[in-house]
Amino acid sequence: MAKRITIKDISKQLNIHHSTVSRALRNHPKVKEETKKRIVDYAKKHGYKVNMSALQLRGSARNVIAVIVPNISHHFFSNAISVITNLAYKEGYIVSVFQTNESFEQEKQVLDSIIQNNIAGIIASVSMQTSDVSHFKELERYKIPLVLFDRLVDDIDVPKVEINNFEIVSQAVRHLIENGANRIVHITGSDRISVFRNRQQAYRHAIKEMGIEYSNTYMIDEDFTLEVGKSAAKSIFTEKTIPDAIICDSYMLMLGVVLQLKEMDISVPNDVKIICFGNNPSLEVITPSVSSIVQPITELAEASFNLLMKRIEEPDNKQFEQQIFSAKLINR
């Protein structure tokens, strides 16, 4: 049962004290070049690798960043994770991903295991079912910095990164109305989450402002899957008054909606215009064509990461920035 080689193994073999070996490997100035060379050569030859667990235990290093998202496989989140992973890697961090599956319970468990694992910092998008945030507040006690992105909650004071949800949805509503719509439905997430709450407020505010009476907010508080989108469309389009436009807060939901409308022989965009949130390049070739709100995912992810780094470097700076990036409406 070969064990992994340690600093002590090297020290025994070379008859040098293990602290000297440690110094040599850390490139400490006060080690004779010759012994340093011997040590480094031996280490390389025998595949010595530091044991991070030991460093973590000593408190001298925390090299893992946690990213918490509701669903890794959603295009928006997987892109964000991809960007964060590359940035983190450059800074010497590893990324662990955690998936809450939109469940409050799982989110709490996830935070638990993060605390157990000596993690350097967290970038999180909260689950749809999160209302109570005490589990996030608990992180303070363990001095684990937290940055929220996209799916924010209000009652917690940490750096936050989001897009201009209010403005972009207002713009979307105006755009639809100017193009003849007057029965717009908004398919969205739980109003516990500020992203969705802001969008809902924008929606209501804008249709009122434009003098429209019809208002229909269809709230979904589970994972945004294609199936959920289908059943949303089914229920919306069997009401007495059916809409002539849809604003959909998720790409996946939109796919479901489009498929359902196809089945019901409702034509897009003739009978119903659709605008959805989403950067999926497939949108370019999707028919019927759907306008979309493109989010600057890379910028969001970069900003989140940079804010986290700042928090890690200056743990006592309690000035929490809130950064807002602009999404763009692409008309198709």
Added chain:
Amino acid sequence: MAKRITIKDISKQLNIHHSTVSRALRNHPKVKEETKKRIVDYAKKHGYKVNMSALQLRGSARNVIAVIVPNISHHFFSNAISVITNLAYKEGYIVSVFQTNESFEQEKQVLDSIIQNNIAGIIASVSMQTSDVSHFKELERYKIPLVLFDRLVDDIDVPKVEINNFEIVSQAVRHLIENGANRIVHITGSDRISVFRNRQQAYRHAIKEMGIEYSNTYMIDEDFTLEVGKSAAKSIFTEKTIPDAIICDSYMLMLGVVLQLKEMDISVPNDVKIICFGNNPSLEVITPSVSSIVQPITELAEASFNLLMKRIEEPDNKQFEQQIFSAKLINR
């Protein structure tokens, strides 16, 4: 600077030796119920959490699984990661994701940092530029179990999970030819990777078998992006003989191809039929319509995870299973 609470802190407060505290928290039988209760209550009240780094250092626990993929944001991989993360979580593991960006160098570095971090096991899909596998072989020395999935390499003896690439591509070729195609181009990855090599062999074998002369394998050994797909199409469709069908090994490449053909006013599927690999639900609503080869991602991910668990539980069992799952051709 509040530190995190440890077993010793509890022991001091309660005037009990820390070893007893440890036993109580691990629910060791020989601790008086009363003291156990005192300890557990105190621990819960003050938010005690085990320090995993300490456990790892002692060698009593490794609770992190690494997943290595070329690009996290590709639908196939993000789905696999999502499935693996959920399974791992149930078994008490955390998942760290690593992205090689299709680079051999980064893959080597990734393995380095995995070794440093005392990781329990690895599920990997190799990068496009990987030919030499010595960095993977090095894992043996550190007793870190490895399972390869989807993107395999031959010269290494570990459990492997893949789909029936040869059969499904043969089937795709036959399907195209039976539907009138006789100039099929295959847009694929590097032949260093067995997935792509198998598909290329299947392609060549099948067109030969069907008595077709035209043969065109377009190999790409970088990340499968939309842009790469576009430029592939551009170069393919400016040759003297242009194809009437395409088999495309990636969804993203296919999107690029379709966009480029649109620009060139080449009609799909009238002028060119396309079959691509991919499970993206967008395929249902993409126009022009594209047939696709659907991979059983969930099964692949589950199998990989289970094989890894087996390797972790029986590290000395050198019987390496190779599991093959069936993809399905969906005609559109």
Added chain:
DNA sequence: CTGTTAGCGCGTTCAG
């Protein structure tokens, strides 16, 4: 320049 010592948090001896 190098060796000694101590301790990070924990669980497992081995004694009582």
Added chain:
DNA sequence: CTGAACGCGCTAACAG
């Protein structure tokens, strides 16, 4: 049933 001692791998402080 509980306490004392040890060591996992590493580095920092101290002593030569």
